[in-house]
Amino acid sequence: MPLRREPTERQKRLGTELRRLRDAAGLKAREAGELLGVSSVQISQIEIALAGVSEARLRRLAGHYRCTDEDLIDALVRLATDRTRGWWEEYRWLLPTPFLDLAELEHHATFLREVGFLFVPGPLQTEDYARAVFSYRVPELPPKELELRVQHRMRRKECLRETPYEAVVHEAALRIMVSDRAASRAQLDHLLHLADADNITVRVIPLDLEGFAGAASAMVYAGGTVPRLDTVARDAPHGTAFIDSEDQLSAFRTLFRKVEDASLDPDQSRDFIHRLTKER
Structure with a gap:
């Protein structure tokens, strides 16, 4: 999929929270990419909201990051999958x-x-x-x-x-x-x-x-x-x-x-x- 031209604040927030989870887990973008089977560039693109992330990949990332807050994970999934065009x-x-x-x-x-x-x-x-x-x-x-x-x-x-x-x-x-x-x-x-x-x-x-x-x-x-x-x-x-x-x-x-x-x-x-x- 093509990279986003101008991410919204809502999309940026999702990327920010995923980066915070990765930082809390002490992982580099390269290590997160290896766990997900993608490149570090793709992880960076997700974290700066130039690219989206599927529910399956988001939940895998949360698992790799040892995030146990299910309410937060579900909320991030809603951010990732929301297609509202208000x-x-x-x-x-x-x-x-x-x-x-x-x-x-x-x-x-x-x-x-x-x-x-x-x-x-x-x-x-x-x-x-x-x-x-x-x-x-x-x-x-x-x-x-x-x-x-x-x-x-x-x-x-x-x-x-x-x-x-x-x-x-x-x-x-x-x-x-x-x-x-x-x-x-x-x-x-x-x-x-x-x-x-x-x-x-x-x-x-x-x-x-x-x-x-x-x-x-x-x-x-x-x-x-x-x-x-x-x-x-x-x-x-x-x-x-x-x-x-x-x-x-x-x-x-x-x-x-x-x-x-x-x-x-x-x-x-x-x-x-x-x-x-x-x-x-």
Whole structure:
């Protein structure tokens, strides 16, 4: 089979986990290849996601690597054999790849936790709010690309249908009027509407909270089918950064707990947002 032209983050994650298992077993790529009856080059291509791996070969590799975590192995098999072509594929070659990778991450997540300090989280944004955010980009986007990004962001709302979703939003993000007053009011009303869903929780951190220094904690935390496959997505200078090392994931779990503990409970948050709508 031809090598992949542009592996997705999901495919890269599978390769990363297989490399981690090999490293933990103390084997070189050449030794792993000999055990599987392939070359070290083929092992490397699998680990950097340029090539796929069958379920049979993956399970053989896991056995050679002395991995006894059956839940992890089954989860890796699902990664290797998944052939889902979700709605985001319509935007391939039209939008930057991280847009597609983030949508795919959200689609497969077992739960989502998001923290926003300057902007309302993407899946919670109205169309007018999203358009205002993208319109402010420098250099300016051509009209067609701007509308594609807005469409893509609106379709990301599909992750809110059933996936447990918790957002912690700072009051600053709720007060900054990225568009006009009417659009800001509509955004607040939209948050109140979404918060009625059983699977969606919205929490607010008020500006006057004392002792809060966590404003650098903005993130999307996506739960994997096993905790080891959790992923954090963060904005970076050149796009979205996807974080998956266990030490970093552990740190972000702690950060989310701290931010969540600092926020108002859902009922208080709803009342808080409702009061803000009266100011618009």
